[in-house]
Amino acid sequence: MPANGHPVSLDEGQIRMALNSLEFMTPGKDSSSPLFDAPELDVLARYLPSALAQAGPEEDVAFAVVGNFKAVYGLAKEQMYTSGRVFYRDGKLNIIFGDIHGKYWANADRRLYPLAPGSRFKSTVHTWALLNQPDQEFYSGPEGQRTDWVVLDLASMEARAAMGEKAATTQAPAAVPYYGAQKSVEERLQTLNDLKNKKLITDEEYQQKRLDILKDL
Template structure:
């Protein structure tokens, strides 16, 4: 379920790692300063016309557009802080085959939370944000697989709504598999649930699971969200499952009763594992990783089977 690894992917990872290592937290567009002044300037410019996509790299994107036909009006514009949006994003958990994972990585949260806050402050009752986010969700480092989420976000009934069309999609593997055509992203639909998407709930706070692909998260107060953000930065957060729509804890056993959608993707799962093994072998043969690293990652892949 995770992508093949390419030389271009490795080069981009090296460049990104070097860039992040040199970045200092500075005053930005928002007081809590998620990033430096250059990104703040980009967000300021984007806020003038959020119908034009805000982009990060080749894939990550956020854009304001008209709501889908027949959608009920949303409670927008709304003034939320990046901390409030971030707290909602980092609590969502999904099922990915046999595992329970966070929907968004911390890097995705920090990248998108300020932009979502801006977009919702500019949106009308008949608009919503569509997004593509990419992040690493299995391990970290240069050979970590990157997967994508695609969906919609809007504010209604005091809750931040995330409607997903795809979660942890092997977008690089799909792009490089045979045709090398760009992957097709699905933002989800109000009319019917997306196949293969299984949102479990939140790790803390309160949320309403509208459908398996749609969750409405109660927005915490700005003070509580800011405290949670600070605790995450210090590595002290170990949230307990919520009483409403709880997700299994991080150390919960593997899902024992997969949904019909998961059953339907069994063949795809094993095909992706084969692809991962072949990619690792190629990287070792080309001297991109050591034999020890190859054996370690190979063992991790077999644990998934």
């Protein structure tokens, strides 16, 4: 593996922007959700810049955060964790996820149930599906595409955000572009195909949603 671009100087705003752009879906849901809640974003935006500034070229930064999210039936909230490893390479932020919104047991023996950060060498077995947003892509290696490993182009994100701010000030009341906004028909069809290939939706659901998307043409 090529060496990381560490140490690297990134600020809280850059980290928050990158993490706030991440969305995912789980089986049984027909809409995406933000990957991190506000308290998790606060923790990661505060500590990741310092960790990346101290890391060496051969070191990754591992993290695990715990948030409170609605239970399956929405009657209460339960603790769920998200874990991963972060590194900066070739001008882009890489995140390999070990788990997303996994059930968190506070008293579990971490020797038996570790909050694994994900691996460069072995894909994480998962049922969740990360959604590609603008300026994001899945890592592709010798064994193909890794859907647990997302690469974020921070410079492109910042440029897009700056263009949105400029449009908002010069063309009021123009809407500022944001991550998670309505996708193009082509992007929506690609996302739908990804969900079908991962068997997160049935063939019947796939056909129905495909027709719904094509109606927007």
